[in-house]
Amino acid sequence: MTETADYDFDDQMVIHRVLNGEADAFELLLKKYRELVFMITAHHVPSDQVEEVAQDAFVRAYQSLRSYKGHGDFKHWLTVITTRTCHDFWRKRYRNREVNISSISDEHQQWLDSTTAVSASALNEERDTKEDAKSLMDWALSQLSASDRMVLELIYLEELSIKETAEMLDLSQTNVKVRAFRARQKMQKLIKEHDRSRV
Numbered sequence: 594m595t596e597t598a599d600y601d602f603d604d605q606m607v608i609h610r611v612l613n614g615e616a617d618a619f620e621l622l623l624k625k626y627r628e629l630v631f632m633i634t635a636h637h638v639p640s641d642q643v644e645e646v647a648q649d650a651f652v653r654a655y656q657s658l659r660s661y662k663g664h665g666d667f668k669h670w671l672t673v674i675t676t677r678t679c680h681d682f683w684r685k686r687y688r689n690r691e692v693n694i695s696s697i698s699d700e701h702q703q704w705l706d707s708t709t710a711v712s713a714s715a716l717n718e719e720r721d722t723k724e725d726a727k728s729l730m731d732w733a734l735s736q737l738s739a740s741d742r743m744v745l746e747l748i749y750l751e752e753l754s755i756k757e758t759a760e761m762l763d764l765s766q767t768n769v770k771v772r773a774f775r776a777r778q779k780m781q782k783l784i785k786e787h788d789r790s791r792v
Contacts, residue, residue, distance in 0.1 A: 602621065602625075604622065604625075604667040604668075605667070607619075607621050607622055608622070608658060608661065608667065611655075611658060612658060612659060619655055619658075622654075622667075623651055626668065626671055627647075629668065629671070629672070629675075630647045630650050630651065630671065630675050631643060631644075631647050633650075633672060633675045633676060633679065634646045634647045634650065634675060634678075634679055636746070636750070636751065637676070637679035637680075637682075637683075637743070637746060638679055638682050638683075642682065646678055646679060646682050647675070649678050649682075650671075650674055650675040650678040650679075653674050653677075653678055654670075654671055654674050654675075657674065672761075673760065673761055676743070676747070676761040676762065677761070677762065677763065679743065680739060680740065680743045680762055681739075683739035683742055683743065684739035684740075686739075687735075687738065687739050734746070736779065737776050737779060740762065740764070740772060741772050741773075741775065741776040741779070742776075743761075743762055744758060744762065744764075744769055744772040744773050744776060745773060745776050745777075747761060747762070748769075748773055755769050755770055755773075
């Protein structure tokens, strides 16, 4: 049997088997959606944490399988769980963080200024290399709360709608709009503070 054929099954049938005591059948879903879950986590957490967060997402999916009950698309349901797992990763990490505002370079300051008004595609065009962009993005996002960080990533980097972002993070649409606005304002404030610190 080929690898492709291994994935040619109905998710609902496998879920039914798992919920009826055949726990090992969950491995079929794990193999089928492994690439999806790893891709999502790779977009939201440091590379050395991707595997652990992806495993956490699968554990949560397995533990929450009874709440799924076949409502909607399983792939979408798993995507939401994975995104929320990434969100929780940052919430835990931010409890013990310290970032020095004066550590930002002039080049990074210019990029931060641009984040308040431009889309992800424009941001990518402004960066000379992916490494510089990632380093700068990590610094900028580290200044925000975990929820604000995820809101900005989903809206501006993944270009999800307010409604989609709200669903992914289990927030109201109004909350998402407020968080996005507040996060942009915080970046502007950081830039101004950095400017004053250099005078």
